[in-house]
Amino acid sequence: MRKNESGDEIYSLIKKLYPICRSITGNGVRKTLGIIKDIIPINIYEVPSGTKVFDWVVPKEWNIHNAYIKNLKGKKILDFNKSNLYVLGYSLPIKKKIKLAELKKNLYTLPKYPNWIPYLTSYYNPSWGFCLSQKEYLSLKDEEYEVCIDSTLENGSLTYGELFIQGDLKQEILLSTYLCHPSLCNDNLSGVGLLTYLAKYLMEFKPHYSYRILFIPETIGAITWLSLNKNKIQNIKYGLVVTCVGDPGNLTYKKTRDGNSELDQIVKKVLDDSGEDYNLIDFFPSGSDERQFSSPGINIQVGSLMRTIYGKYEEYHTSADNLSFIESSFLDDSFKKYKEVLYLIENNNLYLNLNPQCEPNLGTKGIYSLIGGNKDEPLDKLALFWILNLSDGTNSLLDISIKAKIKFSVIKNTADILSEKGLIKIYNSNGIKNQFNPYLKDEDFYKKAKEKFDLK
Amino acid sequence: MRKNESGDEIYSLIKKLYPICRSITGNGVRKTLGIIKDIIPINIYEVPSGTKVFDWVVPKEWNIHNAYIKNLKGKKILDFNKSNLYVLGYSLPIKKKIKLAELKKNLYTLPKYPNWIPYLTSYYNPSWGFCLSQKEYLSLKDEEYEVCIDSTLENGSLTYGELFIQGDLKQEILLSTYLCHPSLCNDNLSGVGLLTYLAKYLMEFKPHYSYRILFIPETIGAITWLSLNKNKIQNIKYGLVVTCVGDPGNLTYKKTRDGNSELDQIVKKVLDDSGEDYNLIDFFPSGSDERQFSSPGINIQVGSLMRTIYGKYEEYHTSADNLSFIESSFLDDSFKKYKEVLYLIENNNLYLNLNPQCEPNLGTKGIYSLIGGNKDEPLDKLALFWILNLSDGTNSLLDISIKAKIKFSVIKNTADILSEKGLIKIYNSNGIKNQFNPYLKDEDFYKKAKEKFDLK
Amino acid sequence: MRKNESGDEIYSLIKKLYPICRSITGNGVRKTLGIIKDIIPINIYEVPSGTKVFDWVVPKEWNIHNAYIKNLKGKKILDFNKSNLYVLGYSLPIKKKIKLAELKKNLYTLPKYPNWIPYLTSYYNPSWGFCLSQKEYLSLKDEEYEVCIDSTLENGSLTYGELFIQGDLKQEILLSTYLCHPSLCNDNLSGVGLLTYLAKYLMEFKPHYSYRILFIPETIGAITWLSLNKNKIQNIKYGLVVTCVGDPGNLTYKKTRDGNSELDQIVKKVLDDSGEDYNLIDFFPSGSDERQFSSPGINIQVGSLMRTIYGKYEEYHTSADNLSFIESSFLDDSFKKYKEVLYLIENNNLYLNLNPQCEPNLGTKGIYSLIGGNKDEPLDKLALFWILNLSDGTNSLLDISIKAKIKFSVIKNTADILSEKGLIKIYNSNGIKNQFNPYLKDEDFYKKAKEKFDLK
8 A cells, every 4th residue: 555545545535625615504515525425425415494403493505606805996805716715604695885994894804824814604693704814904905895795595405414334233433524614624624535535444344333424514514413313323332523634733532521431442542552642632512513412412422533623723714724734644644543443443342261260271272382481471472361361251352452551453463363262252242341240250150151152 | 898808807806805715614615605696696505514425524614713823022923814825724723832843843835935835724634734935934943932723613514606597408517616725816716706707697698508607615515516416417418617717828628538528529629719729638537626527426527628727837726826826818818718618519509401402502592602713712601511511410510610620600600691591400409419310312201301300 | 586587597498499400290399398398287289190170281290310411522511410400391301412503402591691591491392402501502512412311201290288277267368389490599489488487477376367378380280279179269368479589679569450459458558668669560460370360260369479570680580590699688578578468467357436426535544645735646646546537337457557647557556455445346357348337327227236246
């Protein structure tokens, strides 16, 4: 596989999606989903404006065709075709002549970074406006202008994409990202790109869990999906919101509301095993759609694995969050980490040691060299002993790898060998622990356990 | 309100009480309680000498009228009227001529601080003696002296004061201080002064909890009260011993025996929110009356909020613990902290989010501005989200403020607004948590919960 | 008692055992056990080769009479009589002429320490070989040699020693060491020596617990004993593997699999009370026989109290682990620590405060001076208060000493005085806690508890 191959693919997709003007509804979202559908077979859903979704209502659909500010000589000072960030999201249509003083009431800038255009929206407060750089703002002369926003805000629908990948288990893992931002790369498109290729990857092998992949507009999309899919919530074991995965920062994991869910332990182990620096952040009820998924009446354990968290890099929600800000290599690294998280989710099995009384005689099992007294035990021998010692019906491979302070992959590979050699047997898949513990000092009890679980 | 107004009032009361010679029984206690009664309507109880109280017996009543040491020229070397600390507490009456060598057997000094008179007592070991400064001791000539202690130790009673403030709840909060020390300010009188005005403050509003305020002699008073009021113990939720609240030191909190009671969390939060340095001390079975309240067969969770803890300042139990050692501003600061503790106790409610599934549409509730994309979320918006997220029937406002790392007052004020706007509703007052949690994924169950709690 | 008297005795025994060539079976073990039997009345057991023990089979018995490498001039290059480490353990018999190149395939050295002979074995992989120093190896000339190993590997038996000391209780404490190493001192013989004299010490007083002392070959011996004594496992409360107790390092404690068993708390307290530096190591499923005792189907809580742990000193498993490496003073110090551990095990009782409501009136019990107001409370007064406060049926003396941060011996001695004075009474011996807690606020309940436990 080529260096950064996945990162390059993701970057190419982002590049294709970058020019599209997206919002929480409208054709930008449809066009984006159409491009994703060329890669993975998502279903695209349309939810009519006015649909009641919990405490909310699906808003009118917003579309924009053109927008500009012209001076009276007819020169375009600001042109939507050059950057869709120039228009305040969800701006009402307008076309009129206006004095500078009046115009200024509808202009938004970011004085701290005079060359950057801020990204702002006004979804639920009917309004119109332009965002522009402080530099552009200061160059405006005190004259009359023609402002034009050729937009529509009409009954239509909210559009989202969903892909369900059926696994062996009814239990689902939720992977969600949002696609409601216009030309912004790290916040938004990096998540869309990564999740598209992660879904493709998941479809290539038959996973154990089922996976539910969502491409939704932030907040209202999550609320809409949850409101319309209440019956699906109970099958979701936990989930991740994918966003901000293309910048140069270290990995950051925002924990689930529970704070110590299996998912939290898994992501922490992946990051620990990487040997790289990373940040762990406790759940807080702000941020992205984990806010909705983790609301008290929904209560799905949802974390978010990012690089630099939203709001903590200066380019966030500005025109500087562009194709130069993200890099293929960072996307590739994030993609690898997500694959490792899936690897742990899929392989966090619970085994039973079939020779629980003292160590098995490994010398007779063709597993290890018999010369004793060697000071330097190779690590996998220790992994082997840890698995045998802790496979008592209460510790999953993840638990074992954490207690042993050994990489999960080493524990998993060693467990495979032990399983193949008949020394351990899968007891209950994917770490779903059973209260029943067959390892008691009572021999008969152990025999019954063997029968019950059809162990030889 | 004037700067240090409460501190000044407390200081004035201490000044008035300072000259009185108190002990564990006698007229000094009665006089002290009489002065307190001018401020708050305490009941004064008399328990006869000889009354059996658990493993103890109420002692004989001690009163003292005069005491001195004269030289044979008739000059008073030591005069009880100049300092009541000169007499060993509970000294038997004596009047006789005595040689210096013999006298010395009954003299007590503090060589480390040659100008200070130590405070000593001999409650249960019939004896007599004088305490004096090392300097006075060294100036005694080898001659004969006339010693006189005009005291009485006779059947009488133990006197204590009690004020019960009826609140909405049967559950009581205990606030206790001791009033058995003679002219000592920080250890003893500062607690008496602060608790008097705290009781006055509590009476001015109708509290939710009931409050039981005790002014008792240390040890024997607590034992007596507990022995005679066994039926009241079960209503006491927890309590505080008020002492050493006038010195310049940082606040110190000695935890309850439990170590993590609601009271411990409350006091810690008050101290954290203050932004000031403070000391946390684990419970130990010595100190003041928390020893009795926390004995295994009583087991009330009682902490103690002080400034410098008894025994840890050099002036402790000496004549230097006088009106100059304490200051109005420190008393005022301690008073404020106690009021904040009461504020948390009274307002630690449990709310239920009435729109638990995803976030409520706050834009329609007239609560916050609708312009999105703003980087700088004001803190109270985060408080709002925390309250909504955690008001699931398991987290009190205190729990929320601790998890959110937000000041309790901000959480409380935000909760008031949310409650007013109909977004949350009091579920179970004062943090008394119910095992029943209405936020399950089952919609029907939630509906039943709504009915059960009469939520709309 | 003479300085290092126990250390000197242990050292003498080690010196006597040092020359014997031990292995996991054979006459070396028998001879060693015979010498131990001169000191303590162990039973010696023989388990026939071929006996099935769990997943293992008792191996053939190995004995060795002589071994050497001669050059063709008849000069002995290597002589078993000079060091039994020269022979690879469990070497098959051989006598033949051999070229250097061929010989080298059966030679083992330790290049890092050119003067030391490594200790290696090949128990379960029929083979032959010599171990020698790198210096000796390099001096070998390219010529023909005569190699001779005069050994036998035949049906016989595995030999081990066991001593059962009957105490008042059916519950047993397991003390185990291994005796399968040839001339190695710290790893192996120091444990044998210390455990021999610890058993002698235990027999001199009538212990409360029963003690089971094992002298067994490592791994196969533990497996054999466990397999043949399954019915005894349930009586074992916990145990210690005694090894590496003669070197100059600090004490090291490897915890039980549980990690916070009573034994772990006891050993930690002994080490804390010593005021010396020490190391605490979490359980890991490698090392000595705690591997077998802590396997999931056996699950006895077994720790190991050592000085420097095996494998962490350079002399480990080499000829440098000799009589100069260990010292009488270190053995003596280890012996003292083991005795203190036994002291805590035997005295970790649970008492009941017979005056649980408030403090008892100690002044009437002849326990302490009655002059109050003394700043400097002697430590044992605090110990007294801690015992009274925590003796509520849930805290053993160990729990109290840990919470109070007071030496166990001070707590124990103070408890003896309180018990003698009738203030506390043994509730349930040896810290075996009862769910039933008599200290509730209900007086009647307490009265019933008093009756139930026949307290006055």
